[in-house]
Amino acid sequence: MSIIINQVSKKFGDFQALDRINLEIKEGGLVALLGPSGSGKSTLLRAIAGLETPDTGSIIINGKDATHLDVAQRNIGFVFQHYALFKHLTIRQNIAFGLEIRKHPPKRIKQKVDELLALIQLEGLGNRYPAQLSGGQRQRVALARALAVEPGVLLLDEPFGALDAKVRKELRAWLRRLHDEVHVTSVFVTHDQEEAMEVADEIVVMNQGHIEQVGTPAEIYDHPATAFVMSFVGEVNILPGVAGLFCNLPTSQSHVYVRPHELDLLHHEHESSTPATVKRIIHLGREIQAELALPDDFVVFANLSREKFAELNLEAGQQVFVKPQNAKSFADLHRAVLS
Template sequence: MGIRVANVSKSFGDFRAADDVSVDVDSGSLVALLGPSGSGKSTLLRLIAGLEAADAGRIWITGEEATQRSVQERQVGFVFQHFALFKHRNVRRNVAFGLELRRWKPEAIRRRVDELLDLVHLRGYGGRFPSQLSGGQRQRVALARALAVQPRVLLLDEPFSALDAKVRKELRAWLRNLHDEMHVTTVIVTHDQEEAMEVADRIVVMNEGRVEQIGTPAEIYDHPASPFVMSFVGAVNELPSGSLPVRRDAVPPLPADGRIFVRPHHVQVHVTPQPGTVPARLRRLTHMGRDLQAELVLDTEDVVVAQFPREEVDVATLKPGDRLHVISCQAHAFQPDYSI
């Protein structure tokens, strides 16, 4: 096991930032802690790093109990959201920092830094100072610095969130490739579900200091354990059961009363009535690149958002006020003790 967190709690005053959290991270895997602001993701990461002490529970890193160990003893690599490079050191000396502290010989440092600069695709940038780099390049230097001392685990706290969308997307792909080369057990904190889905082997969804669900990206998306998870990992319509018909082959059996949860791409839109459909008035049509998003009002006054590829419906003829016909091909229902 790369990291084991067992029944860990942490309060700040009266506030429980981590509430009986248990998470296992397999050796060599990449796990994302996903949740809204304030859900306790950073607190959990800081507890693993030893930057915070747990009030209760235990933590193991690569099989050894680390609960009472100092940050240094835990030998973790850490990268934060805000660039924390040393301004007055060039890239090489930033990457070399931990090695200098450990009194490596200059020749060994030179070789290791060359290796790392290759790894993060920054060969040729060694002489630059942080102010002469882009945001994405700085985060790659921060990652190289964290990896230099061969940490037992790598902990990343929103490492890309200060960067623009395009660079962020590039760095995600890059991080995943880097991980596949290095296989260092990695935990990344993010509030961005797309980021979690794209990079992680497994996702830990957090809400109010607790773990809501742990699973692969597909498990979390296709089999959400609660309305909270379902709405956090993708768009969803929440509707009174019975307002929008659901195809009979859809799983699971839906309650006669209560609420159902339907993803916009599971709402099928037809121009003419089809078996089982109900009418709906088109209120708004939004172009989203390849897809269209239609906001529809049912006769019950419930609003349903549908998303579908533009070639599926003759878009040229659609205009607000049109009467269309809808049915859902899939829906989720949850036990009544859950609420959003």
């Protein structure tokens, strides 16, 4: 099912959580709402679910105006960050809950629960209680419970937020595979850009109740529409656009944005290069990061492959020349987070 969000606003007291949001989510997509805390991403998800009522605007699910429908009538599945499993029910009973509410025949329910237990790879654990499972297992049960009622839309609020790093990575890959099997239109909220890039077909970057950009992971990373997107998604060097620094850019713009891996280091001066001193070499494992001091004490970071590093034979204190392969500037700096 498709979702159309039309001019949706929501205020909590003085706090503008959503400011005239317009968004279209296509049928069968796996979309990430990405943004820092307070950006409105969870509020937007909860508004789609019907757990929050927007102050203005409308939400259309599958061509039907759902703005004033109850949660129960929207045919959505919702997965919470802290699982929200029914502690007094077994795993089987948890998964069966929605089906029992819908008065499906017991035989069908049993069959469906068996199928879902197999899907989440917890076949042997159906008669346990949630407290007896690990975090990752509980979240899979929560997912199975939401999927049991065959919702038109699956909404996930920071689904991996409460899990440790390793389980989170496994579950992300699993969610991606699951979506490729089940094809239900899915929207998940995350503040982790890596997670959004890895799992989603499309990313909606949000900031302060606005949508900054909508695009595929590649579009978001390679062609950020705003300074905020560029600085929030991926690492970036932000430099004042002083004339002479990276002089291939229009100097009228106030700031210049360059990704650390898009800086070339040279031993000799080159057209549009800037002299710099190597302050520190940081080994990141796969890559080497060089901390460089530009004239006027501006500091930038450049990421190099191990091969490139060996070739350049860099040392702290060395004089080099920096040349950006790709630098950007934006007119909307006031909304960027400079930290």
